[in-house]
Amino acid sequence: MKSLGVSLLVLCLCGGALAEESGFGNFFGPAELEATSLSGTVVELKWNAPPAMGRQEFEVQRQEGEAPFRTVGKTEAPGFQDAAVEPGQRYAYRIRALDGFEGEAVFSKAVQVLTPQNLLLNPSFELGERGYRLPQEAQLDEANAYEGVRSVRLEAHRWESTSYIRAMPVRVEGERWYQSSLWMRTEGVKSYTHGAKALVSWFDGGKNFISREDVVSAVRGSQPWGFFTRTLQAPLTARYAVWYLCLHKARGSVWFDGLGFHPTAPPKELPGMRAGAAGGERQEIRDAVQGDLESSPRRP
Numbered sequence: 001m002k003s004l005g006v007s008l009l010v011l012c013l014c015g016g017a018l019a020e021e022s023g024f025g026n027f028f029g030p031a032e033l034e035a036t037s038l039s040g041t042v043v044e045l046k047w048n049a050p051p052a053m054g055r056q057e058f059e060v061q062r063q064e065g066e067a068p069f070r071t072v073g074k075t076e077a078p079g080f081q082d083a084a085v086e087p088g089q090r091y092a093y094r095i096r097a098l099d100g101f102e103g104e105a106v107f108s109k110a111v112q113v114l115t116p117q118n119l120l121l122n123p124s125f126e127l128g129e130r131g132y133r134l135p136q137e138a139q140l141d142e143a144n145a146y147e148g149v150r151s152v153r154l155e156a157h158r159w160e161s162t163s164y165i166r167a168m169p170v171r172v173e174g175e176r177w178y179q180s181s182l183w184m185r186t187e188g189v190k191s192y193t194h195g196a197k198a199l200v201s202w203f204d205g206g207k208n209f210i211s212r213e214d215v216v217s218a219v220r221g222s223q224p225w226g227f228f229t230r231t232l233q234a235p236l237t238a239r240y241a242v243w244y245l246c247l248h249k250a251r252g253s254v255w256f257d258g259l260g261f262h263p264t265a266p267p268k269e270l271p272g273m274r275a276g277a278a279g280g281e282r283q284e285i286r287d288a289v290q291g292d293l294e295s296s297p298r299r300p
């Protein structure tokens with residue numbers, strides 16, 4: 001499996017030492033700059049702050065391709081999140097401390113990062129709830145992560161419970177193909193007809209619902225972490241996609257982690273075959289539940 005849900009593409013975690021030509025650099029400047037892509041659209045920077053002599057501020061610079069470095073932010077904390085990056089791009093970052101002697105401040109060694117193609121913000125829940133709307137039944141879970149330090153769990157104790165986590169809409173292009181994937185684990189999921197599932201809904205430019213497709217559905221029982229993936233084609237008029245992570249007419253617990261959603265080439269299949277369809281049985285289940293989620297109460 002190529003896309004094993006590893007969404008953190010870190011090209012260079014090695015700390016950047018300071019410019020060696022400065023005798024003061026090692027003492028006054030920030031060290032061990034790390035850049036990590038949290039998703040296709042968020043890069044996180046961390047560094048060790050030097051001993052503070054009063055108020056300390058850091059300047060963060062980013063370079064795209066061969067362009068010159070340019071300042072993208074200033075912060076007093078020894079960390080920064082850059083949410084103005086594009087999926088599938090290579091960036092370099094460097095920082096320097098602004099301690100009132102700007103003329104002497106040296107930039108750290110630049111570190112590089114490659115953002116994944118993933119269009120989802122926070123696909124692995126490493127940023128907590130950011131990018132999702134969690135119902136009461138959902139909890140971030142630091143004891144059960146597939147990747148990183150946490151996953152998200154949906155839990156229901158009543159029979160026939162339906163609850164879902166909704167992700168923020170991401171922009172898509174009509175008729176384009178998208179690879180969707182996730183890691184999922186279940187414990188004691190019981191349902192007569194449904195179970196744990198994940199789906200993608202398509203919306204038009206006016207945010208009107210068009211249709212939905214399951215990435216995985218009707219998983220019951222206690223299953224270890226498993227990888228599920230489907231290639232989906234956005235409908236012609238689709239402009240947004242929204243992920244839903246569900247416990248559908250079921251009780252029990254389900255965990256989700258390491259979501260993936262990125263543009264891909266059209267699948268090479270015989271005409272008439274639906275990419276990724278997981279057999280007639282699952283198709284029937286999907287048809288049967290089409291109306292159920294539609295009638296679920298919409299949340300603002």
Ligand SMILES: [Ca+2]
Pocket residue numbers: 124125126145146147148149150151257258
């Ligand atoms: Ca995670």
